[in-house]
Every structure is written in C-alpha cells, then in structure tokens.
Amino acid sequence: MFLQIGFFLQLIHLLGAAIALPTEQIPLQDGSSKDVQIIRAELKKAEIIPTVIDDFLPSITISVSWSKKEAKLGNTLKTKHVQDQPTISIYDETSPDAFTNSNMTYVVTLTDPDAPSREDPKWSEMCHWIASNITLSQKMYSILPISFSTEQEKEIGKDIDEIMEWKPPGPPPKTGKHRYVFLVFAPKNGTTETLHLTKPKDRQHWGTGEERGGVRDWAEENELVPVGANFMYSQNKKQS
Ligand SMILES: *[C@@H]1O[C@H](CO)[C@@H](O)[C@H](O)[C@H]1NC(C)=O
Ligand SMILES: *[C@@H]1O[C@H](CO)[C@@H](O)[C@H](O)[C@H]1NC(C)=O
Ligand SMILES: *[C@@H]1O[C@H](CO)[C@@H](O)[C@H](O)[C@H]1NC(C)=O
Numbered sequence: 001m002f003l004q005i006g007f008f009l010q011l012i013h014l015l016g017a018a019i020a021l022p023t024e025q026i027p028l029q030d031g032s033s034k035d036v037q038i039i040r041a042e043l044k045k046a047e048i049i050p051t052v053i054d055d056f057l058p059s060i061t062i063s064v065s066w067s068k069k070e071a072k073l074g075n076t077l078k079t080k081h082v083q084d085q086p087t088i089s090i091y092d093e094t095s096p097d098a099f100t101n102s103n104m105t106y107v108v109t110l111t112d113p114d115a116p117s118r119e120d121p122k123w124s125e126m127c128h129w130i131a132s133n134i135t136l137s138q139k140m141y142s143i144l145p146i147s148f149s150t151e152q153e154k155e156i157g158k159d160i161d162e163i164m165e166w167k168p169p170g171p172p173p174k175t176g177k178h179r180y181v182f183l184v185f186a187p188k189n190g191t192t193e194t195l196h197l198t199k200p201k202d203r204q205h206w207g208t209g210e211e212r213g214g215v216r217d218w219a220e221e222n223e224l225v226p227v228g229a230n231f232m233y234s235q236n237k238k239q240s
Pocket of ligand 3: 191
C-alpha cells in the first residue's frame with residue numbers, strides 16, 4: 001500500500017516535470033553515480049581498461065541502438081543485427097544542468113581491439129567509426145506515457161559530422177568474440193567551438209602503423225579525453 005502511494009506520488013511529480021519540458025530540467029535519479037561506477041567496472045572486467053583506454057571515471061552514459069538490439073556493456077549481439085549505423089544518445093550523469101547550459105560537442109568512436117582475434121590482435125585496433133559534433137540528450141523516464149525520444153534522435157542524427165565513415169562489424173570466421181568498443185570523448189580544453197579532428201590514414205591500427213595502435217593514440221593527438229563508453233561482443237557464425 002505504501003509502495004503504491006509512493007509510486008503514484010512519484011508519477012505525478014514526474015508528469016509535472018514532463019509538462020514543463022523542455023525548459024525545466026528533471027532532477028537526476030539517485031544512483032547515477034553508481035551507474036558510472038558500473039561502467040568503469042565492466043570496462044575493467046573486459047580489459048578494455050587498460051588495453052584500449054587508460055583508466056577513467058565516466059561522466060557520460062551512451063546508449064547505442066539498432067532497430068532490433070542495443071549495446072549493453074558487454075552483451076553479445078549477432079553480427080547481422082549491428083550492421084547499420086546505430087542511433088546514439090549521450091547523457092551527462094554528473095551535471096544535471098549540462099543539457100541546457102553546455103554547448104560543448106562530443107566525439108563518439110567505435111574500435112575493435114580484437115582484429116583479427118583477441119588471441120592474435122595483429123591488425124588491432126581497427127577503426128570502425130569516428131563521429132563528431134554530437135550534443136547531449138536530455139534524460140527521459142521510460143515510465144512516462146509521452147515519448148520525446150524519436151524526434152530527439154532525429155535531431156541528433158542530423159548534425160553528426162562523420163570523420164571516419166561507419167564500417168559495420170565483420171568479425172572473420174573462427175576468430176571468436178570481438179569486443180566492439182564505443183567511446184565518448186570531450187575536448188580537453190572544454191572548447192565549444194567546432195573541433196578540427198584528424199582523419200586516420202588507415203582503419204587498421206588507426207593509421208599508426210603499429211600493432212595495438214588505436215583510439216588512445218588518436219585521442220591524444222586530437223587533445224580529447226574519454227568521458228564515456230559502452231561495448232558489446234560479436235562473432236562470426238562460423239567458429240569451427
Ligand atoms: C550556448 O549557445 C547559445 C546559442 O548560440 C547561447 O545563447 C548560449 O549563451 C550558449 N551557452 C553557453 C554556456 O555558452
Ligand atoms: C554541428 O551541429 C550544428 C547544429 O547543432 C550545425 O549547425 C553544424 O552545421 C554542425 N557542424 C558540422 C561540421 O556538421
Ligand atoms: C582547444 O583545443 C583545440 C584543439 O586542441 C584548439 O584548436 C583550440 O584552439 C583550443 N581552444 C581554446 C579556447 O583553448
């Protein structure tokens with residue numbers, strides 16, 4: 001009984017906030033700082049920290065979704081379900097006012113550190129995507145009967161600047177599961193101006209010419225710092 005009353009009060013509160021959108025910011029739910037701790041823990045468990053990127057505490061969450069599936073911090077997805085360029089949304093988990101107050105743009109990358117396989121990463125890392133000019137989305141509650149997300153996602157997709165065009169995951173036969181790692185970067189100096197990013201000469205080794213050369217080198221060169229991540233696993237259907 002108490003639970004139900006609490007639920008309705010919360011719903012009424014949320015609806016009130018929703019009606020006031022988009023000028024009024026909905027307060028963040030408790031536990032968002034826990035979420036970013038979970039992201040970091042999962043990145044370590046999958047050895048993305050420190051293999052792909054140095055240790056960092058995320059402040060941004062990124063949702064990556066295709067028509068049927070989404071990346072969920074290390075789930076395994078069929079390669080055929082992740083061929084299209086995904087829809088991405090990024091949310092600031094630590095600064096509730098960022099959506100309204102910040103004009104900073106972010107960069108999202110996709111890298112495969114397991115090319116051609118995790119045991120033998122001689123082509124690693126493989127650059128799959130670099131997209132810049134990405135702005136924050138406002139966090140929505142799925143509990144709400146009204147959804148703004150479709151319109152918002154269109155808005156986001158429109159102005160993305162692709163530095164390296166989307167290359168769909170294509171893990172070769174018999175190479176086991178590959179980690180496909182999405183990273184979100186912010187400009188180190190916090191500039192709100194358009195970023196002038198370099199395009200890697202090559203996808204393999206991110207153009208560094210060195211085994212294990214990858215997104216970390218490229219980010220350093222472009223004075224970007226990691227602020228968020230998500231990842232999934234995928235493998236070729238033929239494993240024997
Ligand atoms: C963000 O950009 C808008 C429109 O260009 C401007 O009015 C606003 O002052 C900017 N905010 C900040 C924090 O720079
Ligand atoms: C970046 O996004 C803004 C609007 O959010 C748009 O006006 C601008 O053309 C975009 N820049 C690039 C290089 O795509
Ligand atoms: C911030 O860094 C970028 C790239 O490193 C540089 O082009 C830009 O001039 C810097 N902006 C400011 C305001 O320091």
